[in-house]
Amino acid sequence: MKRFIVFLSLIAAVVIGCQQNNEVTTFQETGVVIDYAGAGNCSFVIELDNGNRIQPLHSPDDFDFAHGQRVLVEYSELENVIPACDRGTPSDVTYIEELSCAPWIDLYFENYDSLARDPIFLHEAFIDGDCLQLKISYSGGCKNHTVDLAYMHQWNPGGNDIPTFEIRHDANGDVCEALVTREFRFDLTPLIIEGEKKFVLKARLYNGEVYNEIFEIK
Structure with a gap:
């Protein structure tokens, strides 16, 4: 009986470990939208204030990207995606809000x-x-x-x-x-x-x- 309990405990530990490994890490940052249209296979990239750059491969349908926007963004990185553009990490943007437009x-x-x-x-x-x-x-x-x-x-x-x-x-x-x-x-x-x-x-x-x-x- 003890062996059976230990066996179930090991199975539970493995399942929980797999679930934890599958958890998606979400980041919240601010940055500026840059339009790289015409530069290889690139399009919109968000240059974050922390120095990183992300490519929003997925984003809310009701948001229209434009060059120069300052935005607040929540995203998770798509680690298994190989992008055609080399200017940022492929990401799934779950929330994005325009904070301001580009200055003159x-x-x-x-x-x-x-x-x-x-x-x-x-x-x-x-x-x-x-x-x-x-x-x-x-x-x-x-x-x-x-x-x-x-x-x-x-x-x-x-x-x-x-x-x-x-x-x-x-x-x-x-x-x-x-x-x-x-x-x-x-x-x-x-x-x-x-x-x-x-x-x-x-x-x-x-x-x-x-x-x-x-x-x-x-």
């Missing part, structure tokens, strides 16, 4: 040319909450491109008082011709706090024209 860059007379003005295709531009949402495309696929929203501070006395922004794209000399499409979100909170009711958005387009649109802040 201030440009003045003395640093006006510090950001490139390579052309883009602009598909969408609209205000979503406190953020400006952009969907753009460009030719590339061989080098990393950067896209910034620049606040063009007035240096002409008596100039237009409406805040003016430019979409600044740096292709880094990429001569490849694949069409890369990305979405961006930029924070308008400082403008809203200042009580501004409208702003101008400009961009250099591929057809040689300059996009120029006035947006109203509601």
